[in-house]
Amino acid sequence: MIANAPEEAKMMVRRRMAKDNNCLFHSVGYLAEGRQGSICSELRAAVAEHVAHDPAIDEVLLGTNVQEYCQWIKNEMNWGGETEIYILAKKYNLEIIVGTCLRWNMSERLTGENRAGRIYILYTGQHYDALVGVKEEDDLPEAETRIFPAGEEKFDELAIKAGDFCYQEELKRKSVQLKKVEHDDDFMYECDEVEVECQSANEDEMTEKYHIFYNTDSDPLSNYFLCELNVDGQTYKSVEHYIQCVRYAPHVGLVNTIQNAKDAFEVLDIVAQTECGEVSGWDNMKQSVTMKGMRAKFMQNDQAREALLKSGKKDILLVGGGTWNGVQVEGEEIIGRNVVGRALKDLREEVEKR
DSSP states (O other): OOOGGGGOOOHHHHHOOOOHHHHHHHHHHHHHOOSTTOOOOOOOOHHHHHHHHHHTTOOHHHOOOOHHHHHHHTTTOOOOOOOHHHHHHHHHTEEEEEESSSSSOOOOEEOOOSSSEEEEEEESSOOOEEEEESSSTOOGGGGOOOOOOTTTTGGGHHHHHHHHHHHHHHHHHTTTOOOOOOOOOOOOHHHHHEEBBSOOOOOHHHHHEEEOOOOOOOOOTTSSSSEEEEEETTEEHHHHHHHHHTTTTTTTHHHHHHOOSSSSSHHHHHHHHOOOOOOOTTTHHHHHHHHHHHHHHHHOOOOOHHHHHTTTTTTEBBBOOOOOTTTTEETEEEESSSSHHHHHHHHHHHHOOO
């Protein structure tokens, strides 16, 4: 776990987690380990293991007997809540501070002596999302702060501001409907930001217009999805592995470390801690590099290709992960370049023509 340069955080932003009944586990896994997706079943199993062997946790706390609870929490259709937050805080030795969109409060905090750090989670009343520290609102995940120093309440103010902002945006959601702003085919790749006017943030209406996905290692559309791909004679474990290897190509040792990373989340942690410089001209080439890696993945992997074709004819949105790769949905606006989502749409057309 790392508390990477929290003093550089000027604000907190919301990283949206998949709405698949695992949102609490996605949030804690992302903040504590930089992982989403497959980590959820691991954390559910860890919670069950803890409950089974902790005599301090009884039927009164659980609302059922221990054996039934352990089976219940392993079922990924069941949500996590306060009991699971408490246990995960102990597992990671972290202070977990939970606030709500509807009214931010700092009462649901799990703190204690000798904690390894502090993380912040936003709760809407139905869904958990992670809060991360950034210098700029569109910072990519490798530049964010996920774990803050334990006991440092000065960062609470950033969390409160983020919660208040989300609360105001939630109020706007109730009276608006989606209306997409049309642009020509090249717009997404030429301008700094794409804005879609929203007249409804109802997710059911969004999914009618868009195929929405999140950056988890379990989603075949994500660049974090583990599937072997070969680019220019080199083998990579994911598109993210390939992108970061090209980004730091001049540094052979770092590239080898990235290639051997077990998953994309470990890659992002490696990148977050490196002091090595990027390849010359990276800002101008990262879009074409991303597309090249994605093309290799979908042309070489049947599972990924099938998932892409299942998106039908809808526009594709990557929600979360920064406004370059994807979009952020806040109140009346969907803002972001959605480079990955647009690339997926182009690749879908290529795959369909094969």
